[in-house]
Amino acid sequence: MLQELKEAYGFIFEDDLIEEIGEVGSLQQVAAGEKIIEIGDYVKMMPLLIEGAIKIMREDKDGDELLLYFLERGDTCAMTLSCCLGQTKSEIRAIAERDTKLIMIPIEKMEEWTSKYKSWRDFVFESYHARLNEMLETIDTIAFMNMDQRLMKYLQDKAKINQNEVIAATHQQIAYDLHTSRVVISRLLKKLEIDGRIKLQRNSIEIMEL
Amino acid sequence: MLQELKEAYGFIFEDDLIEEIGEVGSLQQVAAGEKIIEIGDYVKMMPLLIEGAIKIMREDKDGDELLLYFLERGDTCAMTLSCCLGQTKSEIRAIAERDTKLIMIPIEKMEEWTSKYKSWRDFVFESYHARLNEMLETIDTIAFMNMDQRLMKYLQDKAKINQNEVIAATHQQIAYDLHTSRVVISRLLKKLEIDGRIKLQRNSIEIMEL
DNA sequence: AGTTCTTTGTAACCCTTGTTACTGTACAAC
DNA sequence: GTTGTACAGTAACAAGGGTTACAAAGAACT
Numbered sequence A, B: 001m002l003q004e005l006k007e008a009y010g011f012i013f014e015d016d017l018i019e020e021i022g023e024v025g026s027l028q029q030v031a032a033g034e035k036i037i038e039i040g041d042y043v044k045m046m047p048l049l050i051e052g053a054i055k056i057m058r059e060d061k062d063g064d065e066l067l068l069y070f071l072e073r074g075d076t077c078a079m080t081l082s083c084c085l086g087q088t089k090s091e092i093r094a095i096a097e098r099d100t101k102l103i104m105i106p107i108e109k110m111e112e113w114t115s116k117y118k119s120w121r122d123f124v125f126e127s128y129h130a131r132l133n134e135m136l137e138t139i140d141t142i143a144f145m146n147m148d149q150r151l152m153k154y155l156q157d158k159a160k161i162n163q164n165e166v167i168a169a170t171h172q173q174i175a176y177d178l179h180t181s182r183v184v185i186s187r188l189l190k191k192l193e194i195d196g197r198i199k200l201q202r203n204s205i206e207i208m209e210l
Numbered sequence C: 001a002g003t004t005c006t007t008t009g010t011a012a013c014c015c016t017t018g019t020t021a022c023t024g025t026a027c028a029a030c
Numbered sequence D: 001g002t003t004g005t006a007c008a009g010t011a012a013c014a015a016g017g018g019t020t021a022c023a024a025a026g027a028a029c030t
Helices: A002-009 A015-024 A078-086 A107-116 A118-144 A147-161 A171-178 A182-194 B002-009 B015-024 B078-086 B108-116 B118-144 B147-161 B171-178 B182-194
Strands: A026-030 A035-037 A045-051 A053-059 A065-072 A093-096 A100-106 A166-168 A198-201 A204-207 B026-030 B035-037 B045-051 B053-059 B065-072 B093-096 B100-106 B166-168 B198-201 B204-207
Touching: A002 A015, A002 A045, A015 A100, A015 A107, A045 A078, A045 A107, A053 B118, A065 A118, A065 A147, A065 A171, A065 B118, A078 A107, A078 A118, A078 B118, A100 A107, A107 A118, A107 B118, A118 A147, A118 B053, A118 B065, A118 B078, A118 B108, A118 B118, A147 A166, A147 A171, A147 A182, A147 A204, A171 A182, A182 A198, B002 B015, B002 B045, B015 B100, B015 B108, B045 B078, B065 B118, B065 B147, B065 B171, B078 B108, B078 B118, B100 B108, B108 B118, B118 B147, B147 B166, B147 B171, B147 B182, B147 B204, B171 B182, B182 B198
Parallel strands: none
Antiparallel strands: A026 A100, A035 A093, A045 A100, A053 A065, A053 A093, A166 A204, A198 A204, B026 B100, B035 B093, B045 B100, B053 B065, B053 B093, B166 B204, B198 B204
C-alpha cells in the first residue's frame, strides 16, 4: 500500500504524513459500477483516490439524477470532506466509474492532521478549491450549453476518464447522467454519427473526432 | 469597527483573533449595486461580511449571466478564499445587493491564522462547506426546476435577503439573474399575479403569498 | 402639454427538448 | 432453431421557453 500511496501522493505529503496514512488507512478495492457512498449516508471514513475513477451524482426528491463530475487519482471527495468535518449526511452519491483503489482514513485523523501537517491543510484547501471549480463548470454546462454540446462534453470527459476512445454505455445510461430521456440521446448521437464524429455500436460509442 | 466585528463574529472567533482582525482589517462600505469583485480580478483581500448582502454572479464567454447565490452577514466568499489561497483569478463577480459593510483582510494573514487559530480554520472549512452546499442548491435549481419554480424561488430568496416583501427590480434585471429573457419573466410574473400570489407595480413586485 | 425614454403587456412564431408509441435488431437463454 | 429481453431507430406530437415585434403605460424632462 505504501508504494501506491507514495506514487499518488508522494509529491504532496510529507514523509511523516505518508507514514501515518499507511498506519491508520485501510486499502479498499471497488469494482467498476459499485456504489461507494449513497445519499443520506453518514460518512465515517474519508477516501483518498489511489487508482481508478469515481463518478459523483446528484439526485433530487423525485429521483431525477444528474452527473456532477468525475474524480481521478490524487483527488479526494470534498463533499465527503465536508460531511466528515460537519458530521452531516452525504448530499451526493459516489459510484466507481472504473475499478478503483481507495485508502480510507478515519475522520478522527482529519482534525489532528489539519493542525499538525501543513501539507495536509494545503491538500484539503486545494481539494475544496478544485471541487468548487468542478461545480462551477457543471453549472456552466447545464446553464449555458444545449443538449448536443453537453453530450459532446460528456463523451469527451468519459473517454478521458476511462482512457479509452471507446465508451461503454447504453443510450439510457447516458440519458440518466445528463438528466434527459433516452430518445433525445439516441437522436443526438445519430446526428453526431452522421457528421462522422462518432461510430455507434450496441452498448458502446467510438469517438472519431470531437 | 471592533463592536460590529464582535456582533457578527464574536460567537465564532477567539478574542485574540478578533483583536488581530481589528488591527489588520480595514472597514469598507459598499453601496447597493456597486461591484466588489469582477471576473478575472486578482484578489488581494479577503472580505468578511459584517452587514448587508452580496450577490454572486457567474458569466460565460458570451456574456450570459447567472445568479449563483447570495451572501449574508457572517458569510465570507469561499470563491474568493479559494482565489486567495491559490493566487488565481476570480471566477465570479460580486455585487452589493444592499448597502454593505465589509472587513477586508490581507491574504498574507490567511496562512498565518490558519495554523494559529483553530476557530479560523473551522470558519474557513465551514465557509467552504456552506458554499459547496449553495452551489449544489443552485445546480438543483437549474437542473431540476422549471422557470416558473425558479422564478418563485428567486423572489423568495430576494425578499428574504432584502428583508422586504416588496422587491425592487425590473423584469429585465430578473431575467438577467435567471439567465432568460424579459418576455419570459413578464409572462410568468403575470401568471403569478393572476393567481393572487404577487402584486405587480412598475419597478417593484410585492409578494402576497408564495 | 408635448416629447422622449423606460418599463411592461401581449401576440405570433419557432426551436429545442421531452413524450408516446411502435419497429427492428442484437444477443442470450431455452 | 425459437423465444424473450435489452437496446436502438424513428416518427409524430406536445410543451416549455426563447425571439421578434409592436402597443400601451409611466416617468422624466422641457
